[in-house]
Amino acid sequence: MSHSGARRADARQNVDKILGAAVACLSRNADASVSEIAQAAGVGRVTLYGHFPSREALVEAAVMRVLSEGEKVLGGMDLTGDPREALNVLIRSSWLLLAQATAVLEAAQASLPPGRLQELHAKPAQRVDNLIRRGQAEGVFRTDLPADWLVSVLHHVLHGAALDVAAGRLDRADAPHFISETILAAYTRSDK
């Protein structure tokens, strides 16, 4: 095992640290500078450019990373059964990941060609979308509002909760419970 690349050991490790720092920084600040990300990764700016040719490439790599992590979680999760329970499980076990994903995705929206984003984001988003539509079809979730809107609400509540946690307005431990309770209620008609 030595023919494909030379000193991959620490190089790949650095790439990993950079990607992690990029996700963290872009979640907090949509237009974080390359220097900022490099510093957060504990690596020189030049080293970063040695691994990613441009800021755009770095952002795209960060998006793909957070997306693949999302796939890993979403893929190994049982979303069949009662849609309420499935949604509950999904939120409780991956809200930080989803929130991080939406944050990085929005950050990427400013630095990436317009179409490129939804092209990558399509599949994971479709999973949540399908769950909601199934819940509607089974009469568990309200049908007086379009599924697109319900997805959007989940989206924005997750992102908002992540912002609140980052700003110290919300206890990280409370977040999953609050989100879950709020979304489940919102997905059910209020009167009658």
Add this chain to the structure above:
Amino acid sequence: MSHSGARRADARQNVDKILGAAVACLSRNADASVSEIAQAAGVGRVTLYGHFPSREALVEAAVMRVLSEGEKVLGGMDLTGDPREALNVLIRSSWLLLAQATAVLEAAQASLPPGRLQELHAKPAQRVDNLIRRGQAEGVFRTDLPADWLVSVLHHVLHGAALDVAAGRLDRADAPHFISETILAAYTRSDK
């Protein structure tokens, strides 16, 4: 009426156009450039600097404008009576304004000294906060979630809806209805 200022007629008119453009631009793009705002207002960049000494002053003026507009609407609105109805009226008649306010406020957060913001934002936010707390006290809104969180949810759903409209994912005419239905449901316990 001629002693306080000379050719105020079109000067003040330009200030107005600039402030309007600033609010519009900052709602779409939190870090819109001064050139961009000036161009959107149909005036030269130099003229803008003639009225506002710095970008920071411009942003603050835009915040004060949107806040005073908010006060005008919130102040002349009857928020007594059934909290559900009051919240419904508030959302339906001012969602765009509220959404615009949150957008500009977030934009300002990046360009203004940290404390300065909540200092100005305090009173209008308190009004909504009070309405929600009153609803909780009267047993109309759920009390298993803290009022701060419910305010935050309204905040983020409004902002999110504004983003969706701007991105063409949501019809502007549908927004008030969707928001109102969603929030009212979210403010009520789902089961039992």
Add this chain to the structure above:
DNA sequence: CAGAACTCGAACATGCCTGTTCGACTTACT
């Protein structure tokens, strides 16, 4: 140990944004 891969800091070119100054021009008020 020796070479290659990798890292790093400093420095440079470029570009955008902010503020500012200057001079010429247009417009409103008396």
Add this chain to the structure above:
DNA sequence: AGTAAGTCGAACAGGCATGTTCGAGTTCTG
């Protein structure tokens, strides 16, 4: 009509971010 207020474009200075190059140092790998 005349004067002062206001507008505008061009052009400058400073700052910060993106990429790039160079040379020297460090560390993995064989």
